[in-house]
Amino acid sequence: xxxxxxxxxxxxxxxxxxxxxxxxxxxxxxxxxxxxxxxxxxxxxxxxxxxxxxxxxxxxxxxxxxxxxxxxxxxxxxxxxxxxxxxxxxxxxxxxxxxxxxxxxxxxxxxxxxxxxxxxxxxxxxxxxxxxxxxxxxxxxxxxxxxxxxxxxxxxxxxxxxxxxxxxxxxxxxxxxxxxxxxxxxxxxxxxxxxxxxxxxxxxxxxxxxxxxxxxxxxxxxxxxxxxxxxxxxxxxxxxxxxxxxxxxxxxxxxxxxxxxxxxxxxxxxxxxxxxxxxxxxxxxxxxxxxxxxxxxxxxxxxxxxxxxxxxxxxxxxxxxxxxxxxxxxxxxxxxxxxxxxxxxxxxxxxxxxxxxxxxxxxxxxxxxxxxxxxxxxxxxxxxxxxxxxxxxxxxxxxxxxxxxxxxxxxxxxxx
Ligand code: ADP
Numbered sequence: 001x002x003x004x005x006x007x008x009x010x011x012x013x014x015x016x017x018x019x020x021x022x023x024x025x026x027x028x029x030x031x032x033x034x035x036x037x038x039x040x041x042x043x044x045x046x047x048x049x050x051x052x053x054x055x056x057x058x059x060x061x062x063x064x065x066x067x068x069x070x071x072x073x074x075x076x077x078x079x080x081x082x083x084x085x086x087x088x089x090x091x092x093x094x095x096x097x098x099x100x101x102x103x104x105x106x107x108x109x110x111x112x113x114x115x116x117x118x119x120x121x122x123x124x125x126x127x128x129x130x131x132x133x134x135x136x137x138x139x140x141x142x143x144x145x146x147x148x149x150x151x152x153x154x155x156x157x158x159x160x161x162x163x164x165x166x167x168x169x170x171x172x173x174x175x176x177x178x179x180x181x182x183x184x185x186x187x188x189x190x191x192x193x194x195x196x197x198x199x200x201x202x203x204x205x206x207x208x209x210x211x212x213x214x215x216x217x218x219x220x221x222x223x224x225x226x227x228x229x230x231x232x233x234x235x236x237x238x239x240x241x242x243x244x245x246x247x248x249x250x251x252x253x254x255x256x257x258x259x260x261x262x263x264x265x266x267x268x269x270x271x272x273x274x275x276x277x278x279x280x281x282x283x284x285x286x287x288x289x290x291x292x293x294x295x296x297x298x299x300x301x302x303x304x305x306x307x308x309x310x311x312x313x314x315x316x317x318x319x320x321x322x323x324x325x326x327x328x329x330x331x332x333x334x335x336x337x338x339x340x341x342x343x344x345x346x347x348x349x350x351x352x353x354x355x356x357x358x359x360x361x362x363x364x365x366x367x368x369x370x371x372x373x374x375x376x377x378x379x380x381x382x383x384x385x386x387x388x389x390x391x392x393x394x395x396x397x398x399x400x401x402x403x404x405x406x407x408x409x410x411x412x413x414x415x416x
Pocket of ligand 1: 306310311314336338339340341349354355356357363364365366367368369370393
Protein backbone atom coordinates (compact mmCIF):
# COMPACT_ATOMS: atom_id res chain seq x y z
CA UNK A 1 0.00 0.00 0.00
CA UNK A 2 1.16 3.55 -0.58
CA UNK A 3 1.98 5.94 2.25
CA UNK A 4 0.01 8.94 1.06
CA UNK A 5 -1.63 10.94 3.81
CA UNK A 6 -4.84 12.68 2.83
CA UNK A 7 -6.86 15.03 4.92
CA UNK A 8 -10.57 15.02 5.58
CA UNK A 9 -12.14 17.89 3.72
CA UNK A 10 -15.43 19.69 3.29
CA UNK A 11 -16.61 19.37 -0.30
CA UNK A 12 -16.42 23.13 -0.80
CA UNK A 13 -12.92 23.57 0.64
CA UNK A 14 -11.45 26.30 -1.65
CA UNK A 15 -7.99 24.75 -2.24
CA UNK A 16 -9.62 21.46 -3.13
CA UNK A 17 -11.99 23.14 -5.58
CA UNK A 18 -9.16 25.09 -7.19
CA UNK A 19 -7.16 21.91 -7.69
CA UNK A 20 -10.22 20.14 -8.97
CA UNK A 21 -10.78 22.74 -11.63
CA UNK A 22 -7.03 22.91 -12.44
CA UNK A 23 -7.09 19.23 -13.45
CA UNK A 24 -9.36 20.20 -16.34
CA UNK A 25 -11.06 16.82 -15.90
CA UNK A 26 -14.46 18.19 -14.95
CA UNK A 27 -14.95 19.00 -18.61
CA UNK A 28 -15.29 16.50 -21.45
CA UNK A 29 -13.54 14.82 -23.25
CA UNK A 30 -11.93 12.63 -20.62
CA UNK A 31 -8.42 11.27 -21.23
CA UNK A 32 -8.32 7.82 -22.80
CA UNK A 33 -5.56 6.59 -20.47
CA UNK A 34 -7.86 6.92 -17.45
CA UNK A 35 -10.47 4.84 -19.23
CA UNK A 36 -7.81 2.18 -19.93
CA UNK A 37 -6.87 2.12 -16.24
CA UNK A 38 -10.53 1.62 -15.37
CA UNK A 39 -10.90 -1.23 -17.88
CA UNK A 40 -7.77 -2.94 -16.56
CA UNK A 41 -8.91 -2.59 -12.95
CA UNK A 42 -12.30 -4.03 -13.96
CA UNK A 43 -10.63 -7.08 -15.57
CA UNK A 44 -8.43 -7.65 -12.53
CA UNK A 45 -11.22 -7.27 -9.99
CA UNK A 46 -14.05 -8.90 -11.91
CA UNK A 47 -16.32 -6.16 -10.53
CA UNK A 48 -19.31 -5.13 -12.71
CA UNK A 49 -18.71 -1.41 -12.15
CA UNK A 50 -15.41 0.45 -11.86
CA UNK A 51 -15.27 4.23 -11.75
CA UNK A 52 -12.91 7.14 -11.48
CA UNK A 53 -14.84 10.05 -10.08
CA UNK A 54 -14.16 13.64 -9.14
CA UNK A 55 -16.38 15.06 -6.47
CA UNK A 56 -17.44 18.66 -7.06
CA UNK A 57 -19.54 20.77 -4.63
CA UNK A 58 -22.83 19.61 -6.06
CA UNK A 59 -22.11 16.61 -8.29
CA UNK A 60 -19.95 13.59 -8.83
CA UNK A 61 -18.29 13.55 -12.26
CA UNK A 62 -17.29 10.31 -13.98
CA UNK A 63 -13.80 10.70 -15.43
CA UNK A 64 -13.60 7.04 -16.37
CA UNK A 65 -16.31 4.41 -16.05
CA UNK A 66 -17.11 0.83 -16.88
CA UNK A 67 -20.43 -0.87 -16.36
CA UNK A 68 -22.71 2.16 -15.94
CA UNK A 69 -26.06 2.28 -17.74
CA UNK A 70 -26.05 4.10 -21.09
CA UNK A 71 -28.07 6.88 -19.52
CA UNK A 72 -25.70 7.43 -16.59
CA UNK A 73 -22.71 7.14 -18.88
CA UNK A 74 -24.12 9.77 -21.25
CA UNK A 75 -24.93 12.12 -18.38
CA UNK A 76 -21.27 11.84 -17.25
CA UNK A 77 -22.21 12.79 -13.73
CA UNK A 78 -24.62 12.11 -10.92
CA UNK A 79 -25.98 14.33 -8.15
CA UNK A 80 -24.35 14.08 -4.73
CA UNK A 81 -27.50 12.44 -3.39
CA UNK A 82 -26.34 9.29 -5.22
CA UNK A 83 -22.63 9.62 -4.42
CA UNK A 84 -20.70 7.10 -2.35
CA UNK A 85 -17.39 8.68 -3.38
CA UNK A 86 -18.09 11.88 -1.43
CA UNK A 87 -17.34 9.87 1.73
CA UNK A 88 -13.81 9.21 0.45
CA UNK A 89 -13.35 12.96 0.10
CA UNK A 90 -14.87 14.02 3.41
CA UNK A 91 -13.02 11.36 5.39
CA UNK A 92 -9.73 11.69 3.49
CA UNK A 93 -9.46 7.88 3.52
CA UNK A 94 -10.64 4.77 1.71
CA UNK A 95 -14.34 4.00 2.03
CA UNK A 96 -14.98 0.26 2.04
CA UNK A 97 -18.49 -1.13 2.36
CA UNK A 98 -19.20 -4.86 2.22
CA UNK A 99 -22.94 -4.47 2.54
CA UNK A 100 -24.48 -1.10 1.69
CA UNK A 101 -27.79 -1.85 3.34
CA UNK A 102 -26.02 -2.12 6.67
CA UNK A 103 -23.78 0.92 6.46
CA UNK A 104 -25.39 3.97 8.15
CA UNK A 105 -23.66 6.42 5.76
CA UNK A 106 -25.14 4.89 2.60
CA UNK A 107 -28.04 2.60 3.54
CA UNK A 108 -30.49 5.39 2.61
CA UNK A 109 -28.53 6.51 -0.47
CA UNK A 110 -30.90 6.11 -3.47
CA UNK A 111 -28.10 4.38 -5.43
CA UNK A 112 -28.07 1.56 -2.87
CA UNK A 113 -31.50 0.52 -4.13
CA UNK A 114 -31.60 1.94 -7.67
CA UNK A 115 -28.29 0.79 -9.20
CA UNK A 116 -28.15 -1.21 -6.91
CA UNK A 117 -24.89 -0.73 -5.04
CA UNK A 118 -24.54 -3.79 -2.82
CA UNK A 119 -20.85 -3.26 -2.00
CA UNK A 120 -18.45 -0.38 -2.63
CA UNK A 121 -14.71 0.16 -2.22
CA UNK A 122 -13.21 3.56 -3.11
CA UNK A 123 -9.70 4.95 -2.65
CA UNK A 124 -8.63 8.61 -2.68
CA UNK A 125 -7.61 10.19 -5.95
CA UNK A 126 -5.60 13.02 -4.46
CA UNK A 127 -3.26 15.88 -5.21
CA UNK A 128 -0.96 16.29 -2.26
CA UNK A 129 -3.19 15.73 0.73
CA UNK A 130 -6.32 17.06 -0.97
CA UNK A 131 -8.74 14.36 -2.08
CA UNK A 132 -10.40 15.22 -5.37
CA UNK A 133 -12.30 12.01 -5.98
CA UNK A 134 -12.16 8.26 -5.87
CA UNK A 135 -10.99 5.19 -7.76
CA UNK A 136 -13.70 2.74 -6.89
CA UNK A 137 -15.40 -0.55 -7.68
CA UNK A 138 -18.98 -1.62 -7.10
CA UNK A 139 -20.72 -4.96 -6.77
CA UNK A 140 -24.49 -5.22 -7.19
CA UNK A 141 -24.75 -7.48 -4.18
CA UNK A 142 -22.96 -7.52 -0.88
CA UNK A 143 -19.35 -8.54 -1.26
CA UNK A 144 -16.52 -9.26 1.12
CA UNK A 145 -13.62 -7.26 -0.34
CA UNK A 146 -10.35 -9.18 -0.21
CA UNK A 147 -7.03 -7.64 0.76
CA UNK A 148 -5.78 -8.16 -2.78
CA UNK A 149 -8.79 -6.40 -4.33
CA UNK A 150 -8.32 -3.45 -2.01
CA UNK A 151 -4.63 -3.33 -2.85
CA UNK A 152 -5.37 -3.24 -6.57
CA UNK A 153 -7.75 -0.32 -6.08
CA UNK A 154 -5.30 1.49 -3.80
CA UNK A 155 -2.47 1.15 -6.31
CA UNK A 156 -4.59 2.33 -9.24
CA UNK A 157 -5.77 5.32 -7.21
CA UNK A 158 -2.17 6.16 -6.39
CA UNK A 159 -1.00 5.86 -10.00
CA UNK A 160 -3.71 8.28 -11.04
CA UNK A 161 -2.96 10.64 -8.15
CA UNK A 162 0.73 10.76 -9.08
CA UNK A 163 -0.15 11.43 -12.68
CA UNK A 164 -2.46 14.32 -11.77
CA UNK A 165 0.26 15.75 -9.54
CA UNK A 166 2.81 15.58 -12.34
CA UNK A 167 0.48 17.33 -14.73
CA UNK A 168 -0.29 20.07 -12.23
CA UNK A 169 3.39 20.43 -11.44
CA UNK A 170 4.07 21.06 -15.11
CA UNK A 171 1.41 23.73 -15.06
CA UNK A 172 2.91 25.32 -11.97
CA UNK A 173 6.30 25.44 -13.67
CA UNK A 174 4.81 26.87 -16.82
CA UNK A 175 2.90 29.50 -14.84
CA UNK A 176 6.12 30.32 -13.05
CA UNK A 177 8.23 30.67 -16.15
CA UNK A 178 5.46 32.69 -17.85
CA UNK A 179 5.40 35.04 -14.85
CA UNK A 180 9.18 35.33 -14.92
CA UNK A 181 9.20 36.05 -18.62
CA UNK A 182 6.49 38.70 -18.20
CA UNK A 183 8.37 40.34 -15.36
CA UNK A 184 11.59 40.31 -17.41
CA UNK A 185 9.80 41.89 -20.32
CA UNK A 186 8.36 44.57 -18.07
CA UNK A 187 11.76 45.24 -16.60
CA UNK A 188 13.35 45.45 -20.01
CA UNK A 189 10.61 47.82 -21.17
CA UNK A 190 11.29 49.91 -18.12
CA UNK A 191 15.01 49.91 -18.87
CA UNK A 192 14.29 51.10 -22.40
CA UNK A 193 12.30 54.04 -21.07
CA UNK A 194 15.06 54.82 -18.62
CA UNK A 195 17.83 54.46 -21.15
CA UNK A 196 16.38 56.38 -24.04
CA UNK A 197 13.16 58.19 -23.37
CA UNK A 198 14.37 59.85 -20.17
CA UNK A 199 17.99 60.27 -21.05
CA UNK A 200 17.27 62.37 -24.11
CA UNK A 201 15.18 65.07 -22.41
CA UNK A 202 17.71 65.13 -19.61
CA UNK A 203 20.46 65.85 -22.11
CA UNK A 204 18.28 68.63 -23.45
CA UNK A 205 17.93 70.15 -19.98
CA UNK A 206 21.69 69.93 -19.42
CA UNK A 207 22.33 71.62 -22.77
CA UNK A 208 19.86 74.43 -22.01
CA UNK A 209 21.34 74.99 -18.57
CA UNK A 210 24.83 75.27 -20.04
CA UNK A 211 23.68 77.60 -22.77
CA UNK A 212 21.63 79.76 -20.41
CA UNK A 213 24.48 80.07 -17.91
CA UNK A 214 26.59 81.68 -20.63
CA UNK A 215 24.11 84.53 -20.75
CA UNK A 216 24.34 85.32 -17.07
CA UNK A 217 26.55 88.24 -16.17
CA UNK A 218 28.62 88.74 -13.05
CA UNK A 219 25.85 90.78 -11.43
CA UNK A 220 23.71 87.66 -10.91
CA UNK A 221 25.77 85.38 -8.62
CA UNK A 222 22.71 83.76 -7.10
CA UNK A 223 21.32 82.81 -10.47
CA UNK A 224 24.76 81.42 -11.38
CA UNK A 225 24.75 79.34 -8.24
CA UNK A 226 21.26 78.03 -8.96
CA UNK A 227 22.28 77.11 -12.46
CA UNK A 228 25.27 75.25 -11.18
CA UNK A 229 23.07 73.32 -8.69
CA UNK A 230 20.63 72.49 -11.48
CA UNK A 231 23.49 71.20 -13.65
CA UNK A 232 24.81 69.06 -10.80
CA UNK A 233 21.33 67.63 -10.26
CA UNK A 234 20.99 66.83 -13.94
CA UNK A 235 24.36 65.06 -13.82
CA UNK A 236 23.29 63.12 -10.76
CA UNK A 237 20.09 62.08 -12.46
CA UNK A 238 22.09 60.81 -15.43
CA UNK A 239 24.15 58.69 -13.01
CA UNK A 240 21.03 57.32 -11.35
CA UNK A 241 19.46 56.47 -14.70
CA UNK A 242 22.60 54.59 -15.66
CA UNK A 243 22.50 52.76 -12.32
CA UNK A 244 18.88 51.74 -12.87
CA UNK A 245 19.72 50.57 -16.33
CA UNK A 246 22.51 48.37 -14.96
CA UNK A 247 20.10 46.94 -12.41
CA UNK A 248 17.40 46.14 -14.92
CA UNK A 249 19.89 44.47 -17.28
CA UNK A 250 20.68 41.77 -14.71
CA UNK A 251 17.94 39.41 -15.86
CA UNK A 252 19.34 39.28 -19.35
CA UNK A 253 22.33 37.23 -18.28
CA UNK A 254 20.22 34.75 -16.38
CA UNK A 255 20.68 31.81 -18.68
CA UNK A 256 24.47 31.79 -18.86
CA UNK A 257 25.18 29.61 -15.87
CA UNK A 258 28.24 27.42 -15.63
CA UNK A 259 30.68 26.06 -13.07
CA UNK A 260 32.53 28.97 -11.48
CA UNK A 261 35.71 29.07 -9.42
CA UNK A 262 35.02 31.66 -6.71
CA UNK A 263 38.75 32.09 -6.04
CA UNK A 264 39.23 33.23 -9.59
CA UNK A 265 36.15 35.46 -9.47
CA UNK A 266 37.46 37.06 -6.30
CA UNK A 267 40.93 37.65 -7.75
CA UNK A 268 39.43 39.23 -10.86
CA UNK A 269 37.22 41.51 -8.78
CA UNK A 270 40.23 42.61 -6.75
CA UNK A 271 42.18 43.24 -9.94
CA UNK A 272 39.34 45.42 -11.23
CA UNK A 273 39.53 47.46 -8.02
CA UNK A 274 43.29 48.04 -8.22
CA UNK A 275 42.95 51.81 -8.52
CA UNK A 276 40.59 52.11 -5.55
CA UNK A 277 42.80 49.86 -3.41
CA UNK A 278 45.77 52.03 -4.28
CA UNK A 279 43.91 55.30 -3.57
CA UNK A 280 42.50 54.14 -0.22
CA UNK A 281 45.69 52.31 0.81
CA UNK A 282 43.36 49.40 1.61
CA UNK A 283 44.25 45.80 2.21
CA UNK A 284 42.08 43.18 0.48
CA UNK A 285 42.80 39.52 1.13
CA UNK A 286 41.26 36.17 0.31
CA UNK A 287 41.38 33.72 3.20
CA UNK A 288 41.44 30.02 2.35
CA UNK A 289 39.78 28.29 -0.55
CA UNK A 290 36.47 29.85 -1.65
CA UNK A 291 35.57 26.76 -3.64
CA UNK A 292 33.46 26.20 -6.72
CA UNK A 293 29.88 27.13 -7.37
CA UNK A 294 27.43 27.07 -10.23
CA UNK A 295 26.43 30.44 -11.59
CA UNK A 296 26.99 33.33 -13.91
CA UNK A 297 30.67 34.36 -13.73
CA UNK A 298 30.13 37.99 -14.78
CA UNK A 299 27.38 38.50 -12.21
CA UNK A 300 29.34 36.83 -9.43
CA UNK A 301 32.32 39.02 -10.23
CA UNK A 302 30.14 42.09 -10.02
CA UNK A 303 28.69 40.86 -6.72
CA UNK A 304 32.11 40.38 -5.23
CA UNK A 305 33.33 43.68 -6.62
CA UNK A 306 30.42 45.67 -5.16
CA UNK A 307 30.92 44.17 -1.70
CA UNK A 308 34.69 44.67 -1.66
CA UNK A 309 34.31 48.19 -3.03
CA UNK A 310 31.88 49.08 -0.22
CA UNK A 311 34.27 47.60 2.34
CA UNK A 312 36.99 49.93 1.09
CA UNK A 313 34.70 52.92 0.66
CA UNK A 314 32.87 52.94 3.99
CA UNK A 315 36.03 53.07 6.05
CA UNK A 316 36.65 54.87 9.31
CA UNK A 317 38.86 57.97 9.23
CA UNK A 318 42.47 57.27 10.14
CA UNK A 319 41.99 53.51 9.93
CA UNK A 320 43.42 51.60 6.99
CA UNK A 321 40.50 49.79 5.33
CA UNK A 322 40.79 46.01 5.48
CA UNK A 323 38.56 43.61 3.59
CA UNK A 324 38.77 39.86 3.98
CA UNK A 325 36.90 37.36 1.78
CA UNK A 326 36.36 33.83 3.05
CA UNK A 327 33.93 30.92 3.17
CA UNK A 328 32.63 30.01 6.61
CA UNK A 329 30.13 27.18 7.07
CA UNK A 330 29.22 27.27 3.41
CA UNK A 331 28.60 31.04 3.49
CA UNK A 332 30.65 33.43 1.42
CA UNK A 333 31.64 36.30 3.72
CA UNK A 334 33.07 39.72 2.97
CA UNK A 335 34.27 41.26 6.22
CA UNK A 336 35.50 44.83 6.59
CA UNK A 337 36.72 47.01 9.44
CA UNK A 338 34.72 50.08 8.40
CA UNK A 339 32.06 52.34 9.87
CA UNK A 340 29.52 49.56 10.35
CA UNK A 341 25.74 49.69 9.94
CA UNK A 342 23.06 50.09 12.59
CA UNK A 343 20.90 46.93 12.82
CA UNK A 344 17.71 48.88 12.00
CA UNK A 345 19.09 49.47 8.47
CA UNK A 346 20.25 45.92 7.82
CA UNK A 347 17.39 45.17 5.42
CA UNK A 348 16.84 48.62 3.95
CA UNK A 349 20.37 48.95 2.59
CA UNK A 350 19.53 46.29 -0.01
CA UNK A 351 16.75 48.47 -1.49
CA UNK A 352 17.29 50.33 -4.73
CA UNK A 353 18.78 53.81 -4.12
CA UNK A 354 18.79 53.39 -0.34
CA UNK A 355 21.80 55.19 1.17
CA UNK A 356 22.61 55.98 4.77
CA UNK A 357 25.08 58.78 4.10
CA UNK A 358 25.39 62.05 2.29
CA UNK A 359 27.16 61.91 -1.03
CA UNK A 360 29.59 64.51 0.17
CA UNK A 361 30.72 62.02 2.84
CA UNK A 362 30.66 58.87 0.74
CA UNK A 363 30.03 58.90 -3.04
CA UNK A 364 27.66 56.43 -4.66
CA UNK A 365 24.23 55.88 -6.19
CA UNK A 366 22.75 53.41 -3.71
CA UNK A 367 22.29 50.68 -6.33
CA UNK A 368 25.29 48.46 -5.45
CA UNK A 369 23.70 46.31 -2.76
CA UNK A 370 20.38 46.09 -4.64
CA UNK A 371 22.37 44.62 -7.53
CA UNK A 372 24.08 42.21 -5.11
CA UNK A 373 20.72 41.10 -3.74
CA UNK A 374 19.27 40.55 -7.20
CA UNK A 375 22.31 38.54 -8.30
CA UNK A 376 22.12 36.37 -5.20
CA UNK A 377 18.40 35.82 -5.78
CA UNK A 378 19.09 34.78 -9.36
CA UNK A 379 21.46 32.22 -7.86
CA UNK A 380 18.71 31.02 -5.50
CA UNK A 381 20.58 32.25 -2.45
CA UNK A 382 20.28 34.78 0.33
CA UNK A 383 22.34 37.75 1.40
CA UNK A 384 22.40 39.54 4.73
CA UNK A 385 24.71 41.64 6.85
CA UNK A 386 26.07 41.27 10.37
CA UNK A 387 27.19 44.64 11.66
CA UNK A 388 26.83 47.48 14.13
CA UNK A 389 28.08 51.04 14.20
CA UNK A 390 31.87 51.26 14.27
CA UNK A 391 32.35 47.50 14.44
CA UNK A 392 32.91 46.82 10.75
CA UNK A 393 30.48 44.85 8.59
CA UNK A 394 30.32 41.27 7.51
CA UNK A 395 28.24 40.62 4.38
CA UNK A 396 27.24 36.94 4.25
CA UNK A 397 25.65 35.12 1.37
CA UNK A 398 24.70 31.71 0.09
CA UNK A 399 24.52 30.59 -3.54
CA UNK A 400 22.32 27.59 -4.27
CA UNK A 401 21.91 27.43 -8.00
CA UNK A 402 22.84 24.11 -9.55
CA UNK A 403 22.57 22.41 -12.92
CA UNK A 404 19.66 20.46 -11.43
CA UNK A 405 17.52 23.54 -10.86
CA UNK A 406 14.72 21.90 -12.76
CA UNK A 407 14.17 19.81 -9.64
CA UNK A 408 12.21 22.71 -8.21
CA UNK A 409 9.44 21.58 -5.95
CA UNK A 410 6.65 24.03 -6.43
CA UNK A 411 3.66 23.75 -4.15
CA UNK A 412 0.36 23.08 -5.83
CA UNK A 413 -1.08 26.10 -4.06
CA UNK A 414 1.38 28.32 -5.94
CA UNK A 415 -0.68 27.61 -9.05
CA UNK A 416 -3.10 30.16 -7.72
P1 ADP B 1 26.34 52.98 -2.49
O1 ADP B 1 27.59 52.30 -2.08
O2 ADP B 1 26.38 53.45 -3.90
O3 ADP B 1 25.88 54.03 -1.56
P2 ADP B 1 25.08 50.47 -1.91
O4 ADP B 1 23.77 49.95 -2.39
O5 ADP B 1 26.27 49.69 -2.24
O6 ADP B 1 25.16 51.94 -2.48
O7 ADP B 1 24.98 50.63 -0.35
C1 ADP B 1 23.82 51.21 0.22
C2 ADP B 1 24.19 51.83 1.55
O8 ADP B 1 24.52 50.82 2.49
C3 ADP B 1 25.42 52.67 1.48
O9 ADP B 1 25.11 54.00 1.06
C4 ADP B 1 25.91 52.65 2.92
O10 ADP B 1 25.17 53.55 3.68
C5 ADP B 1 25.55 51.25 3.36
N1 ADP B 1 26.70 50.32 3.22
C6 ADP B 1 26.91 49.45 2.22
N2 ADP B 1 28.03 48.74 2.44
C7 ADP B 1 28.54 49.18 3.59
C8 ADP B 1 29.71 48.82 4.37
N3 ADP B 1 30.54 47.87 3.97
N4 ADP B 1 29.89 49.46 5.54
C9 ADP B 1 29.02 50.41 5.94
N5 ADP B 1 27.92 50.78 5.27
C10 ADP B 1 27.68 50.18 4.11
